[in-house]
Amino acid sequence: MSAVPLLRTRRLTLQQFTEADAPAFFEIMSDERTNTFLPWYPVKTPDQAAKMLTDLQKSGWFYGIFLEGRAAGYVSLSGTAPYDLGYGLLPAYWGRGFAAEAAGAVLARGKALMPYATATHDRNNPASGAVMKKLGMRYCYSYEELWQPKNIPVVFRLYQINFDGSDSVYPGYAERYPHFVERDV
Template identity: 30%
Template sequence: MTHFNTARLKLRTITTNDAAFYLQLINEPSWHQYIGDRGIRTLEEAQKAIVNGPLDMQTRLGFSLYLAELSETGEPIGLCGLLKRNYLEYPDLGYAFLPQYWKQGFANEAASGVLKYAKEVLNLTQILATTDTDNQPSMQLLQKLGFSFSKKIMLDKELNLFSLDL
């Protein structure tokens, strides 16, 4: 199980014990708007999605989405990590936080920690990131982290593709 800390956060591999939080986060209106509705509505479906998604990816590739918790309380506030998507050549930085934790620097802190981990532990040399074309806060965060806009790509909808050399 992977785990590392930032100034205010603990990041660790998500487990099926985190299914209630995962279910809450992926059914936030902002998740549906910018990431997509996964159709997961029960704890059992959330547990299955965690096993078949992040836990499988962690086992196969050594990285995945990590649960971001407040260091002081252990309260889960979001997800941040790396995903390997079949339509992208390199790992993709992904993040999502509960709305009450937006605009407090948590996404930047978590993403910075993940990028440091990617470079220093995983020895990765390039990271990609995609955003909905309307998600200005996410695009601003990527630019703050040093990502550069590469191009627009078309999946179910048009996305912006960003890249970062580590």
């Protein structure tokens, strides 16, 4: 993938976190509620946050979501299959459409560079699934994984959007874990 381009939406600016944003990034990644349904534990120190940011920025596009100059969360899109979309917001910004707005801008930018994008959410976090549906992603299947490093079983729902006009479904998680299709998702 190319460098992380600056993106603007009606309400948001999406840009890479800088050193000046380190306190805001630490606030996001140390917040218990923000990180409840994410694979990692909330960070405890600014140094842990700095290492996490370095690691996340190596995996593809990793944007800070800024509203009126304040970091509200992040959105990411990996540069290799399964082209995974991810996002997290501080609770003060939940329920206002910011995740879908930010993720939609990133998907629009990535559309020319990849055949599809996937996203997964913990079945116990239906609000994240609502964001995926709002983005035009379709539910494909669910699978159970022993989530690391938290070491807990989680049922994930996989959503996908195809940019190449195909009706293909990313098979990777279905091949690694027992999978099934849920009704009424």
